[in-house]
Amino acid sequence: MGKAVRPCSIGHRVRILSNVSPDPRAAARAIDALRRGWVVAVGGLRVLAIETADELRLAKFDPQGSADILLAGSRAATLKLTNQVEAADSARPVTVARTPWLDFTAALALADPATDLANPLQGPFRAIPTCNADDAVAALELARLTGILPAFFVLSAGEAEVSVLPADVTAYDSPDRLAIVARARLPVQSCESAEIVAFRSPETTSEHVALILGKPDGQPPLVRLHSECLTGDVLGSLKCDCGPQLHAALHEITESGWGILLYLRQEGRGIGLINKLRAYELQDQGFDTVDANLRLGFAIDSRDFGVAGRMLELLGQLQVRLLTNNPAKVAGLHASGITVIERVVHSLPSNPHNEKYLATKRDRTGHQL
Ligand SMILES: Nc1nc2c(ncn2[C@@H]2O[C@H](COP(=O)(O)OP(=O)(O)OP(=O)(O)O)[C@@H](O)[C@H]2O)c(=O)[nH]1
């Protein structure tokens, strides 16, 4: 099957706007719109998220039935579509040409891996060059920030109620505008004199917190970056090690004299609760935590630890001892100007449900135990 030569028609009208400074609020509007199933212009593309669309919305968006499908590279690789394009990773968009048999139901099956094993896909499907690649990358990033599947019906520019540019998306996700907004005394089991400090930025809904345990004594604090895990932290899930790690960190920090636990709203390594639960469903089918993320069309880990760096900077702590097995956390803090003077191993006993998960972290994501 050869590659189709289909010209990309660039949306000049929207492109002209790229001279103005980035507007993170435009990204916030776009996230809201995608969640509600509305059409969004991302640069020179118009997209309709497959997950939040339906037959009627699709017919209105695309009366001719000519909208192609935009997928993340790692999802396309799962669908064996990447042999038709250059090597793909999750961040690299792949466009699938629309065909008469690619109706709404078929598009949903391309977007959602839940039924891959039960219903082999009907094809043939054909990958074609992606128009406005930067805009397509920004659309995929918006899907992650929205917590929906990274898959869209896509048309070139035209009317849309909401429009956003790639630079707006980057500005939205930047920790630069994070600020301290509230702080209060919070006695906790491990430390009665703890203080909680809450952070947020004007556009995002993520409210990160720091728990300061003990009194600063002039020494670099022992710090734990904890990424949100509703299932592990609150419900006591045995599938991961988050709950025990959280509680052990609170005690270890208190015992060390003083330190800080950063509770980062990065559920599911940044893909959100719903997508994490989709990954769990795939894990029930036999895929490990890494492959499950890739099959969904996400990176293995979407977290940006710059947010933690910014929080430590706002707390005036530029040197830390870090409780982690994850070298990416050390590198992420370094990249945001925080010196990690020591990495302290943070391993807890496994249980029969998380043994494989912990082995995958060691073998596939470079965790050092
Ligand atoms: N996508 C996805 N996220 C998961 C899965 N299991 C746990 N998580 C998320 O992974 C994050 C837990 O990571 P952390 O404990 O902060 O850190 P880590 O990368 O394991 O590194 P350590 O500091 O060594 O513990 C939380 O956001 C969890 O919700 C999974 O199977 N899939």
Ligand SMILES: [Zn+2]
């Ligand atoms: Zn967890």
